[in-house]
Amino acid sequence: MYAADALRQRHLIAWQQYLAERPGRGGAPLKPRSINKRLETARGFLSFLASQGYVQSTLADTLQYVRQPKLLPGSVLEHAQVRKLLSRIPTTDACGHRDRAMLELLYSSGIRVGELLGLDVHDIDPRNATMRVTGKADKERIVPIGRTALRYLDSYRLAVRPFLLRDRSEKALFLDAHGGRLAYHRVLRIVHRYARLAGLAVNVTPHTFRRSCTTELIRSGANMYHVKELLGHESLDTLKHYAKLTIADLKKTHAKHHPRERSLD
Numbered sequence: 001m002y003a004a005d006a007l008r009q010r011h012l013i014a015w016q017q018y019l020a021e022r023p024g025r026g027g028a029p030l031k032p033r034s035i036n037k038r039l040e041t042a043r044g045f046l047s048f049l050a051s052q053g054y055v056q057s058t059l060a061d062t063l064q065y066v067r068q069p070k071l072l073p074g075s076v077l078e079h080a081q082v083r084k085l086l087s088r089i090p091t092t093d094a095c096g097h098r099d100r101a102m103l104e105l106l107y108s109s110g111i112r113v114g115e116l117l118g119l120d121v122h123d124i125d126p127r128n129a130t131m132r133v134t135g136k137a138d139k140e141r142i143v144p145i146g147r148t149a150l151r152y153l154d155s156y157r158l159a160v161r162p163f164l165l166r167d168r169s170e171k172a173l174f175l176d177a178h179g180g181r182l183a184y185h186r187v188l189r190i191v192h193r194y195a196r197l198a199g200l201a202v203n204v205t206p207h208t209f210r211r212s213c214t215t216e217l218i219r220s221g222a223n224m225y226h227v228k229e230l231l232g233h234e235s236l237d238t239l240k241h242y243a244k245l246t247i248a249d250l251k252k253t254h255a256k257h258h259p260r261e262r263s264l265d
Contacts, residue, residue, distance in 0.1 A: 004054040012042075012062040020066075032066040039063045075202045077212045082107055085204070088197040091152075094160050095177060099190050101149070101156035102174055102182075106206060108149035109133075110213035110231050113206035117182055120171040121161075126154055135232040143230060214239070 019035050046060035077085070086103060090096040106116060115133045123132045129145045145153065157173070166179025174182045187206050195204035202208075210231070217227050224239050233239065 004049050007046075007049075007055055007059065009059065009062045012059070015042075016063060036065050039065055075204060075208045075211065076215050077200070077202070077204065077208060079212075079216060081198070081200060082209070082212055085194050085198040085200065088194050094163050097152070097156050097160045098164070098174060099194070101152040101160075102187065103191070103194070103209060104149040104152045105145065106209035107213055108146035109143050110210045110217075111143060112210060112232075113184060113187060115232075116206075117172075117174060117184060117187065119173040121157065121173050122171070124153065124157065124173065126150065126157075133232070139232065141229070141232055 016035075016039070019030060019038060022030055043060045043063050046055060046063075047057075049055045050057040050059065086100065086107075089100045089103065091100050102116065105111070106113065109131075111133050112135070115135055118134055119131065124145075125131065129147075129150050130142050131145055132140055133143050134140050161173070161175060164175040164177065164179055170179060170181075172181035176182045176186060184206075191204055191206050191208075214227060214231060217230075218224070218239065224236055227239060228236055231239075
């Protein structure tokens with residue numbers, strides 16, 4: 001066995017090379033995220049050894065995190081697909097009307113599902129068509145509500161929510177069948193059910209509505225700074241990935257409007 005003080009840079013470099021070449025499940029190489037998790041654990045252990053005087057304090061720096069590729073966002077629905085999904089929601093009963101109001105609001109505003117479920121009745125300002133949203137780190141922001149979403153939200157809030165309410169002191173906007181605040185796992189099941197009824201082949205989650213809203217706004221030429229404020233992002237970096245999604249639109253525009261693409265010779 002080797003003692004801790006026998007560790008050298010070459011050992012760590014060899015181990016990181018092994019991680020890069022090691023096959024994961026299915027025979028494919030480990031993903032950068034998986035490698036970085038192992039490196040983080042190893043760096044923490046090396047820092048502990050350094051604090052005990054077994055290795056040099058700079059030894060942990062030998063392990064360099066793998067740069068993770070900046071991928072495009074996950075599942076994104078076209079507007080026609082969203083409309084198809086929403087049209088599958090029956091609004092003839094209380095829960096169906098609640099579901100339609102929730103998903104219309106997610107698609108209209110692009111808020112996170114956690115922000116949606118955290119909404120209280122008093123957070124909605126129907127006169128100004130806005131809502132107060134509490135995001136990450138308890139930061140509040142005012143978000144506009146689109147006309148269609150507001151119509152379903154108003155009818156739910158005024159005519160449907162009272163039927164679901166069990167305790168008059170309950171402040172949550174969206175209630176489950178027992179009158180309590182709706183939970184994320186229930187919303188996930190709701191989204192999966194309607195996506196299945198709509199025959200959508202992609203994996204649709206509550207976050208898909210946020211991505212789809214963002215994509216449509218950027219595709220339509222919305223100011224990136226305004227979109228950032230709407231979504232509650234700290235910087236514009238995240239939105240740069242969405243901009244890549246519009247290359248298909250750019251190609252269509254180029255083919256349609258460039259004179260050389262319209263000519264036959």
